[in-house]
Amino acid sequence: MEIKKIKFSLPVLTIALIAYASAALSQPGSSVYDGDWPVYTANFAGQRYSPLDQINAENVGDLEIAWRFSTENFGPSTDFNNPSTPIEVDGILYANIASTRNVAAIDASTGQVLWLWRYEEGDRFDQAPRKGPGRGVAFWRDGNNSRVIDVSPGYQLISLDAKTGIPDPNFGDSGIVDLYLGLRNADDPRYPYPDIGISAPPFVMNDVIVVGAAHRTGGRPRSKFNTKGDIRGFDVRTGELLWTFHTIPEFGEVGYESWLTGNDITGNSGVWAPMSGDPELGHVYLPIEDPTGDYYGGDRHGDNLFSSGLVVLDIQTGERQWHQQFIHHDIWDWDVPSPPIVADLPNGRKVVMSVTKQAWVYTFDRLTGEPVWPIVEKPVPVGDVPGEWYSPTQPFPTRPAPFDRQGFSEEDLIDWTPEVRALALEAIEGFRLSPEFFTPPSLAESSDGTRGLLSLPSSTGGSNWESSALDPETGILYVPSRTQVQVLSLAKNPDSDIDFSQSFGVRAPRVQGLDIVKPPYGRITAIDMNSGDHLWHIANADTPDRITNHPLLQGVDIPRTGVPTRAGVLLTKTLLFVGEGTGAAGASPIFRAVDKETGKILAEIELPSNQTGLPFTYEHEGVQYVAMFVGGGATPAELIALALP
Numbered sequence: 207m208e209i210k211k212i213k214f215s216l217p218v219l220t221i222a223l224i225a226y227a228s229a230a231l232s233q234p235g236s237s238v239y240d241g242d243w244p245v246y247t248a249n250f251a252g253q254r255y256s257p258l259d260q261i262n263a264e265n266v267g268d269l270e271i272a273w274r275f276s277t278e279n280f281g282p283s284t285d286f287n288n289p290s291t292p293i294e295v296d297g298i299l300y301a302n303i304a305s306t307r308n309v310a311a312i313d314a315s316t317g318q319v320l321w322l323w324r325y326e327e328g329d330r331f332d333q334a335p336r337k338g339p340g341r342g343v344a345f346w347r348d349g350n351n352s353r354v355i356d357v358s359p360g361y362q363l364i365s366l367d368a369k370t371g372i373p374d375p376n377f378g379d380s381g382i383v384d385l386y387l388g389l390r391n392a393d394d395p396r397y398p399y400p401d402i403g404i405s406a407p408p409f410v411m412n413d414v415i416v417v418g419a420a421h422r423t424g425g426r427p428r429s430k431f432n433t434k435g436d437i438r439g440f441d442v443r444t445g446e447l448l449w450t451f452h453t454i455p456e457f458g459e460v461g462y463e464s465w466l467t468g469n470d471i472t473g474n475s476g477v478w479a480p481m482s483g484d485p486e487l488g489h490v491y492l493p494i495e496d497p498t499g500d501y502y503g504g505d506r507h508g509d510n511l512f513s514s515g516l517v518v519l520d521i522q523t524g525e526r527q528w529h530q531q532f533i534h535h536d537i538w539d540w541d542v543p544s545p546p547i548v549a550d551l552p553n554g555r556k557v558v559m560s561v562t563k564q565a566w567v568y569t570f571d572r573l574t575g576e577p578v579w580p581i582v583e584k585p586v587p588v589g590d591v592p593g594e595w596y597s598p599t600q601p602f603p604t605r606p607a608p609f610d611r612q613g614f615s616e617e618d619l620i621d622w623t624p625e626v627r628a629l630a631l632e633a634i635e636g637f638r639l640s641p642e643f644f645t646p647p648s649l650a651e652s653s654d655g656t657r658g659l660l661s662l663p664s665s666t667g668g669s670n671w672e673s674s675a676l677d678p679e680t681g682i683l684y685v686p687s688r689t690q691v692q693v694l695s696l697a698k699n700p701d702s703d704i705d706f707s708q709s710f711g712v713r714a715p716r717v718q719g720l721d722i723v724k725p726p727y728g729r730i731t732a733i734d735m736n737s738g739d740h741l742w743h744i745a746n747a748d749t750p751d752r753i754t755n756h757p758l759l760q761g762v763d764i765p766r767t768g769v770p771t772r773a774g775v776l777l778t779k780t781l782l783f784v785g786e787g788t789g790a791a792g793a794s795p796i797f798r799a800v801d802k803e804t805g806k807i808l809a810e811i812e813l814p815s816n817q818t819g820l821p822f823t824y825e826h827e828g829v830q831y832v833a834m835f836v837g838g839g840a841t842p843a844e845l846i847a848l849a850l851p
Contacts, residue, residue: 236295237249238255238256238258241258241824241825241826242294242296242824243292243293243294243823243824244295244345245293245344245345246291246341246342246406246407246545247291247545247673250482250484250548251482251483251484251547251548251549251676252480252482252545252546252547252548252673253549253675253777254673254674254675254776254777254820255675255676255677255777255778256777256779256824258778258779259779260825260829260830260850261778261781261823261830261832262779262781263801263808265850266781266799266808266809267799267809267811268850268851269809269811269832269848269849269850270848270849271814271847272829272831272847272848272849273316273317274814275312275317275846276842276844277339277842277843278844280303280304280308280322281304281306281308284305284842285305285338285339285842285843286838286843287338287818287837288302288339288835288837288843289339289341289405289818289819289820290302290341290342290835291342291819291834291835292342292343292845293342294314294822295345295352295368297313297315297826297827298313298314298320298368299312299313299845300343300368301342301343301845302341302342302343303845304339305339306324306331307325307339307340307358307359308324309322309356309364309366309371310322310323311354311371312845314826314831314847315827315829315831317845321371322371323364323371323373325359325360325362327358327359327362329399330360330399331359333360333397333399334359334360334361334403335401335402335422336359336403336404336420337403338359338405339843340356340359341405341406341480341819342406342407343355343356343407344356344408344409344415345410346410346415348443352367352369353365353366353368353374353377354367354368355410355415357404357407357408357417360399360403361386361400361402361403361404362382362385363408363417364381364382364383365377365378365442365445366381376444377444377445378444378445383440383445385402385438386399386400386402389402389434389436390434390436390452391431391434391471391473392433394429396429397428400433401428401429401433401473402419402420402433402435402476403419403421404417404418404419404420405478406418406420406477406478406479406480407480409481409482409483411483411490411521412483412485412521412522413441413442414439414440414441414442414522415439415440415441416437416439416440416490416521417439417440418435418437418478418479418481418492419433419435420476420477420495421473421474421498425500425501425665425707426699426702426710427474427498427499427707428702429498429703430471430472430473430498430499430704431473431703432474432498433473433474434452434472434473434475435474435475435476436451436452436453437450437453437476437492437519437524438451438524439521439522439524448524449524449525451492451517451519451526453475453477453492453512453513454475454510454512455469455511455512456469460511460526461512464509464510464511465506465510466508466595467505467507468497468503468505468507468508469506471505472497472498472499472506473497474497474498474513475494475496475512475513477492477494477495478541479493479495479543480544480671480673481493481545482545482548483521484558488522489518489521490518490519490520490521491516491518491546491548491558492516492517492519493516493541493542493543493544493545493560494514494515494517494541495541495542496513496514496537496539496541497510497513499537499707500537500708501539501647502537502591502594502647502696502704502707503535503536503594503595504591504592504594504705505704505705506535507535507595508595510534510535511531512529513533513536513541514533514536514540515529515531515532515542516529516530516546516560516568528574528575529575530570530575530577532560532562532564534597534599534601535595535596537594537646537647538644538661538665538694539665540562540563540665540668542560543562543667543669543670543671544561544669544670544671544672546559547559547560547561547674547683548572549676549678549681550678551735551736552680552681553736555571555578556571556572556573557569557571557572557578558570559676559683559735561673561674562667563665563667563668563669563670564608564612564643564663564668565608565609565610565611565612565663565667565669566603566608566609567603567606567609567683567735568581569606577603578738579603579604579605579606579738581603581604582601582602583599583600583601583602584599585598585599586598586599586600586643587642587644587645587646588646589647589648590648590652591647591648591649591696591706592705593705594646600644606735606739606740607738607740609668609669609729610667610669610687610688610689610731612643612662612663613640613641613642613662614640614641614660614661614662615639616631616639618723618724619631619634619722619723619724620721620723622758622764623759623762625758626720626758629717629718629758630717633715633717633722634660634715636656636657637656637659637693637715638652638656638658638659638660639659640660640661645661646659646694647659647661647696647708648694648695649695649696649697649706650695650712651697658694658696658709659693659695660691660692660693660714661691661692661693661694662689662690662692662723663688663690663692664690664691664692665692666690666692667687667688668687668688669685669687670688670772672686672772672773672774672787673820674775675776675777676735676777677777677802680802681734681736682732682735682741682802683735684731684775684777684802685731685733686729686746686772686773686774687728687729687730687731688727688771688772688790689723689726689727689728689729689770690721690790691714691721691722692714693712693714695708695709695711695712696708697711717758718756719756720753720756720758721770725767726743726746726767726768727745727767727768727769727790728745728747728769728771728773728786728790729743729745730743730746730775730784730800730805731743732802732805742804742805743805744800744805744807745765745767746771746773746786747766747768747771747792748766749764749765749767750769750791750792752791753792769786769790769791769793770789770790771786771787771790771793772789773817774819774821775820775821776821776822776823781799781801781808782799782801782802783797783798783799783821784797784800785813785816785821786816786817787817787818788816788818788838793816793838794816795814795815795817795836796811796812797810797811797821797834797848798810798811799811811848814836814846815839815841815844816836816837817834817836818834818835818838818843819836819845820834829849830849830850831847831848833848
């Protein structure tokens with residue numbers, strides 16, 4: 207197979223505020239079927255699918271860079287890793303760029319900047335828990351009025367005129383709504399600003415903006431009295447607050463009884479992932495995260511509704527329609543990481559699917575909330591962490607089968623040679639294993655002499671924010687996932703009032719730089735959601751040189767291993783595109799086109815640097831483009847667009 211290597215110099219772009227012709231937004235096009243990419247996930251349904259087919263199996267190997275736009279010098283510090291997915295409407299891209307999350311309009315055929323809006327948040331930005339470029343913006347239009355909607359690092363909601371980038375004077379206070387107002391648990395005198403923000407784009411549907419909530423990452427919350435992650439709906443024209451949904455219920459609300467303790471103090475349980483919706487039903491689908499503590503729930507005994515599950519709301523009123531909790535009392539940080547996927551399957555089912563870190567696809571009738579395949583409560587292990595409460599059972603989906611591995615035992619250790627296996631066994635001495643799924647975390651200094659639990663999947667999946675792609679014509683789901691062992695090791699964090707947090711002092715064991723778990727380390731799995739059957743899976747990357755050239759493995763035939771990265775996928779009429787992503791040693795700047803039916807690699811294209819944002823596609827003036835942010839390491843992030851010559 208020929209790898210097409212593309213080497214181009216970076217064109218110089220003149221940056222200016224340009225009021226472009228009104229005709230640009232009066233052109234037809236408001237969906238992927240018009241050649242646009244108007245929503246973060248392509249459509250409200252979260253499918254990451256476009257029916258475009260100008261680029262196909264016969265010519266995909268001819269793709270070359272049509273234009274590239276560097277984000278260098280667009281903020282106070284250089285942006286190296288931009289995870290954003292721009293949207294495209296009528297030939298204009300709208301994107302987040304730079305560490306301050308600037309909003310830019312960019313010509314979709316040239317990469318020329320048309321206007322730029324920059325936040326100025328001062329101390330509010332400095333204290334924000336979710337800095338960085340963000341993952342994207344939202345778009346709304348009513349006749350000649352069009353708006354770009356975004357949330358700042360400092361948790362402010364803004365509405366910009368899509369033609370000019372000027373804030374809408376009729377929205378909020380001069381175009382801005384302060385999202386700190388009305389929060390619960392937000393007035394901690396020890397801190398000047400609430401520990402809350404969001405990286406995901408707001409969700410805009412049926413003239414309502416729904417805003418999620420995210421908190422500081424890393425499993426080490428600054429307080430057990432953390433801000434609650436309430437979800438709110440705002441009028442898209444005025445910014446008026448329409449409703450608030452309490453993800454941690456108050457007294458008298460459904461779910462309150464599932465909190466035996468801690469309902470009054472516990473925070474988090476927000477929605478840090480993008481959302482999805484059904485405009486005909488008027489439903490918005492919320493992927494809810496776990497509560498404060500991540501790995502310790504001694505301050506919140508009970509199942510803890512509505513955390514770590516799916517909640518469905520009426521988008522006009524915020525009224526709960528139905529819900530399903532995936533994890534009772536989550537102490538693994540396996541919160542729901544991506545937008546639920548809505549589909550009318552070829553077999554006639556109207557479903558919503560939630561792809562999770564645990565490597566399950568939970569699937570429901572979206573009208574009733576009933577599982578398409580049974581979900582069975584099964585007994586699970588309990589632990590011995592002081593003060594902790596353990597759920598005796600957890601819900602296990604019966605179909606589809608897990609798309610990645612669950613649990614970790616000696617059988618999962620690398621065994622390419624007897625020496626390698628012996629070293630792997632030696633490396634795991636002193637750790638607890640998790641042969642049963644849902645084995646709970648343990649202490650860094652346990653009475654039995656162990657220093658933590660080896661857990662699989664890790665808290666970053668399985669699947670994660672990179673989401674999956676669904677073909678609405680076939681009902682086949684394509685899931686990227688990773689296999690990486692994590693140590694869950696609890697200790698007291700002296701900087702927090704919570705009893706136990708994830709310890710940063712205990713690292714996952716390795717064998718002379720090799721992962722101890724068997725490959726593949728990253729994979730793409732095709733699942734027929736009509737039947738729940740797995741069709742195929744492939745490694746998401748070649749075997750890294752650090753493995754093939756390792757002194758312990760000379761002369762050993764190593765299968766294609768993949769890498770444990772956040773691989774971005776994109777689905778078109780004829781092709782599945784896969785980028786290797788970033789976040790693991792050995793990831794390469796390779797973008798692959800894959801046969802959707804078989805998993806056969808059809809073409810490999812070398813990018814300027816690694817894929818960091820999720821790939822997307824659009825057509826403008828008769829040309830189909832495939833675009834994405836690339837960067838990582840010491841390379842400033844840039845947005846590139848590929849097209850046929």
